[in-house]
Amino acid sequence: MVGDGVKIGLEVHCQLTSLKTKLFCSCPTDYRGKPPNTNICPVCMGEPGTLPVLNKEAVRAAVMVALALHSKISRFTYFTRKNYFYPDMAKNFQISQYDGVGGAPIAKGGYVDLGNGKVVRIRRLQLEEDPARLVYEGTIDTATATLVDYNRHGVALIEIVTEPDITSPEDARRFLQKLRSILEHLGVFDGELEGSMRCDANISLEGGVRVEIKNISSYKDVERALRFEITRQSSLISRGIRVVRETRFWDERRRVTVSLRVKETEEDYRYFPEPDLPPVVITDEFIDEVKRSLPILPDERKRIFVEKYGVSEQNAEVLVNDKALADFFEDCLKHYGKAQELSNLLVGDFLAQLHSLNLSVREVKVKPEYIAKLLRLLDKKVLTGHLAKAVLREMLETGRDPEAIVEEKGLRRIGSREELEKIVDRVFRENRKAVEDALVNEKAVHFLVGQVMRITRGKADPNLTRQIIKNKLEKVRASRKA
Amino acid sequence: MPRKSRITLKEIEHLAWLARVQLTKREKRLFKEQLSSILEYFDKLDEANVEELPPTFHVVEHYNVFREDEPRPFPSDIVLKNPPKMKGRFIKAPRIV
Amino acid sequence: MNPLLYPAEKVASAVRNGELSALDYLEAVLERLKHVEPKLNAFITVTEELARRKAENIDRRVEKGLKVGKLAGVVVAVKDNICVKGVETTCGSRILKGYRPSYNATVVERLMAEDAVIIGKTNMDEFAMGSSTEFSAYGPTRNPWDLERVPGGSSGGSGAAVASGEATLALGSDTGGSVRCPAAFCGVVGLKPTYGLVSRYGLVAYANSLEQIGPMARNVGDCALLLSVIAGYDPRDSTSLKVQPMDYQTKLTDPPELEKLRIGVIKEFMGEGVQEGVRERVWNAVQSLENLGARVGEVSLKSLDYALAAYYIIAMSEASSNLARYDGLRYGFRSSDQGLDWNRAYAKTRRMGFGEEVKRRIILGTFALSAGYYEAYYLKALKVRTLIRMEFEKAFKKFDVLVGPSMPMTAFKIGEKIEDPLELYMCDINTVPANLVGIPAISVPCGLSDGLPVGLQVMAPPLREDLVFKVAYAYERTGKWMFQLKP
Numbered sequence A: 001m002v003g004d005g006v007k008i009g010l011e012v013h014c015q016l017t018s019l020k021t022k023l024f025c026s027c028p029t030d031y032r033g034k035p036p037n038t039n040i041c042p043v044c045m046g047e048p049g050t051l052p053v054l055n056k057e058a059v060r061a062a063v064m065v066a067l068a069l070h071s072k073i074s075r076f077t078y079f080t081r082k083n084y085f086y087p088d089m090a091k092n093f094q095i096s097q098y099d100g101v102g103g104a105p106i107a108k109g110g111y112v113d114l115g116n117g118k119v120v121r122i123r124r125l126q127l128e129e130d131p132a133r134l135v136y137e138g139t140i141d142t143a144t145a146t147l148v149d150y151n152r153h154g155v156a157l158i159e160i161v162t163e164p165d166i167t168s169p170e171d172a173r174r175f176l177q178k179l180r181s182i183l184e185h186l187g188v189f190d191g192e193l194e195g196s197m198r199c200d201a202n203i204s205l206e207g208g209v210r211v212e213i214k215n216i217s218s219y220k221d222v223e224r225a226l227r228f229e230i231t232r233q234s235s236l237i238s239r240g241i242r243v244v245r246e247t248r249f250w251d252e253r254r255r256v257t258v259s260l261r262v263k264e265t266e267e268d269y270r271y272f273p274e275p276d277l278p279p280v281v282i283t284d285e286f287i288d289e290v291k292r293s294l295p296i297l298p299d300e301r302k303r304i305f306v307e308k309y310g311v312s313e314q315n316a317e318v319l320v321n322d323k324a325l326a327d328f329f330e331d332c333l334k335h336y337g338k339a340q341e342l343s344n345l346l347v348g349d350f351l352a353q354l355h356s357l358n359l360s361v362r363e364v365k366v367k368p369e370y371i372a373k374l375l376r377l378l379d380k381k382v383l384t385g386h387l388a389k390a391v392l393r394e395m396l397e398t399g400r401d402p403e404a405i406v407e408e409k410g411l412r413r414i415g416s417r418e419e420l421e422k423i424v425d426r427v428f429r430e431n432r433k434a435v436e437d438a439l440v441n442e443k444a445v446h447f448l449v450g451q452v453m454r455i456t457r458g459k460a461d462p463n464l465t466r467q468i469i470k471n472k473l474e475k476v477r478a479s480r481k482a
Numbered sequence B: 001m002p003r004k005s006r007i008t009l010k011e012i013e014h015l016a017w018l019a020r021v022q023l024t025k026r027e028k029r030l031f032k033e034q035l036s037s038i039l040e041y042f043d044k045l046d047e048a049n050v051e052e053l054p055p056t057f058h059v060v061e062h063y064n065v066f067r068e069d070e071p072r073p074f075p076s077d078i079v080l081k082n083p084p085k086m087k088g089r090f091i092k093a094p095r096i097v
Numbered sequence C: 001m002n003p004l005l006y007p008a009e010k011v012a013s014a015v016r017n018g019e020l021s022a023l024d025y026l027e028a029v030l031e032r033l034k035h036v037e038p039k040l041n042a043f044i045t046v047t048e049e050l051a052r053r054k055a056e057n058i059d060r061r062v063e064k065g066l067k068v069g070k071l072a073g074v075v076v077a078v079k080d081n082i083c084v085k086g087v088e089t090t091c092g093s094r095i096l097k098g099y100r101p102s103y104n105a106t107v108v109e110r111l112m113a114e115d116a117v118i119i120g121k122t123n124m125d126e127f128a129m130g131s132s133t134e135f136s137a138y139g140p141t142r143n144p145w146d147l148e149r150v151p152g153g154s155s156g157g158s159g160a161a162v163a164s165g166e167a168t169l170a171l172g173s174d175t176g177g178s179v180r181c182p183a184a185f186c187g188v189v190g191l192k193p194t195y196g197l198v199s200r201y202g203l204v205a206y207a208n209s210l211e212q213i214g215p216m217a218r219n220v221g222d223c224a225l226l227l228s229v230i231a232g233y234d235p236r237d238s239t240s241l242k243v244q245p246m247d248y249q250t251k252l253t254d255p256p257e258l259e260k261l262r263i264g265v266i267k268e269f270m271g272e273g274v275q276e277g278v279r280e281r282v283w284n285a286v287q288s289l290e291n292l293g294a295r296v297g298e299v300s301l302k303s304l305d306y307a308l309a310a311y312y313i314i315a316m317s318e319a320s321s322n323l324a325r326y327d328g329l330r331y332g333f334r335s336s337d338q339g340l341d342w343n344r345a346y347a348k349t350r351r352m353g354f355g356e357e358v359k360r361r362i363i364l365g366t367f368a369l370s371a372g373y374y375e376a377y378y379l380k381a382l383k384v385r386t387l388i389r390m391e392f393e394k395a396f397k398k399f400d401v402l403v404g405p406s407m408p409m410t411a412f413k414i415g416e417k418i419e420d421p422l423e424l425y426m427c428d429i430n431t432v433p434a435n436l437v438g439i440p441a442i443s444v445p446c447g448l449s450d451g452l453p454v455g456l457q458v459m460a461p462p463l464r465e466d467l468v469f470k471v472a473y474a475y476e477r478t479g480k481w482m483f484q485l486k487p
């Protein structure tokens, strides 16, 4: 795959989900699961004569985000009208912020450390209103009508624009995960809520033209969309076809980007300061006050995990990139002191199984004590690693106590030499050919161990089994020599 | 920044597109003449020596006007009496492409 | 005395005391309305039934000895760009045909709370863009003094309604003179308040940074009374000033005495381009004030030469954005869009829904804000605004109030200026400065020129409505002018 020279910049829109009302009106923000056009009022519907009034908490939340991203906060900022017609805009302009025309966004600069040696610089942060949700009858390019639900319209968004510092789809995903974790640590954002984080990406290959991808609605999709786009563009290039500068739409159902065949006009948003909103002045005192109230953030937390608890850098990075996981880790740590072992389980089997069960950490019903118990069962060799996986899966599915699962299903490790020797004898009898192979080829021993595991359904202690098999093979060799 | 006193038909058409207002042929021709003379009148501002002055965006100098984050649900059914075209509780818009 | 000619305060006190039934008074006004409205076309909507219900409710409460408000039974006409819940609000435009606001403007709430009887929605230039009320999708309003002439605009319906006795009081809106112009042309009193004194919540925006809702009345006392009701802080308007509500009426005769006031006549308002008769009337009025002891001087504000251009650039720019919301989706008129994508559907709805003057201003405003021209037009106009503000501040160091004619001419003939937009814009030359600067300005009748009313304009520093009222009231009391019911 072509990977060199990929430059990706992201424009991430995160709803400030901790706010109870929209950015400029008093409509509640709890629209999810409600019928269309329920959380609406004359203001967010753009009824003639209505005026915006700024939500105080939105400014505080934005300042928190700016501080967490190491950005420079503007002391003086206007809201700006971004004029463009689109059916998801009740006023056909968006009240946003803009760097220019006499205004300034709420903050500029800053960075996010991806934890893999890469740092993504932030260009700016701005507050703006969320557009309405559009529903197409069919797909966007075939629909005969568009249906508009304004429930979401006017919810406070923080838009975070990066420099084109991202060099791979994986890093784009990593960036979004890290950003999500930071915002969740701040308590201003809940990434679990459907549609709470959306992003547009721009991507260029090896100095080529910039293509914009709109409508990416999750951090999983950002990787998919960018991968698709890299493949599409590089296959065009390899066939000698020029990549055109355009805006494409990510169709998440079909998992392709489609060109919207938008007329090639220069975008002209006719920005000007919003006359209905006086400027916002952010004082040093206010910034200091917010600073003092900042909770612990992922990078600091990682440092603690590493330095205080002795968790490896790698594990710590994975833990703090998901606030819920880091929280769960700390909860478990109260019941089980070996931090590194605990982290191995969580970033390893635990996450893998969640992934295969399509669960998020927050949906996990397992009590932290039970994770501790599971680890102790491993420590006491009641369970093999293999058994532990099975027990963990059962725990994740049912939330039950691992000891109860072990008892009920008889999932104990078979550690008795006598018992295992009988089974090994049986395996030797039934697999003569394999035994012959194992006598000459060390690798064939594997197969015999596997047979024991099959018969015991994974309960056999793997080390002991291997030892018994090796001894037995040795005896066979010795008897043949004699 | 250069001003312009004459405006072309093509520019009128572009502005009409930006503003999403269809114009008739007659309107376009009429506007070309009228807007040109209005813009010429606006050239008067060139005489004003204001480069050093700050712009007055708001005549009233207040700032940090906020609202508390307290929800006040509005009876949405009243708002939904107005849209000319609906489908269920959705408001119907034309197709995008 | 014919109750139709009662000042608002007298109506309210008579209703309160049970001397006058609110319903009887309303019926008298309605009868008058039915008689003159066919000639004037001052209203787009008459809310007869709503008004009756309110009047009956007031009478019932009076009978029961319950408290009634400051405007009990007073009949008020509301410009059709101010939202009244459930009552069609068109802004004189086809594009808002059928729109019934789901809320009340703050000023309307305040009127209702003081038991005003709202009689209807008055005609206006489409979206308040005009100075003659000829640009209405619902036909022009005629001047009660001469039916061949315009009533001024854009609050022409409100001006005509007050002048003709179709309402005791009216609300207009003034973006660049839209209250003062019809007040001058129709021989009534009209005030543009300090920017931020009256809530704009519910006023359909034309140019947000310039406009205010303003009271219109037959005399200065009524105008002050209506302002007292509608003024004051409103948390729904972020540009609203946190000032204590004031009873402007009782201030009319409070100190300082007129002898202590310094009145500056704006030289630029009295030069060429002003009709001879208008200049004469205004000089006479100034003379009267001087006779009352005021110290009169002349003041020149050179930057006023730029005011009109700056005003139109700012107004059109803001308008082009404000009017973007009329796309046929959420309210108002929507053209059939069979087979059209949204771009074309919007363009068609807006072609059919907007009149020519609105299109003209949208196109110009779009131009002034567009990439490459923003600095040369919008930003420059805002800098000129600063210059004009500075000059006014300087002038107010020397004078308490500044005066001149509200309009450089008397009411012109219908159709006379409609072909030439620039000529029509020029009519606003004396009124736009107060909007650019955000200061209060009143137009008070000061006599006739060739049988048509002339308005004296009085301006004062921000929040000194008491001063403009005082001067206007002092002039009114000389008795040189008395309200006349027309036609």
Ligand SMILES: [Mg+2]
Binding pocket: A013, A128, A159
């Ligand atoms: Mg955005």
Ligand SMILES: [Zn+2]
Binding pocket: A022, A025, A026, A027, A039, A040, A041, A042, A043, A044, A045, A154
């Ligand atoms: Zn709302």
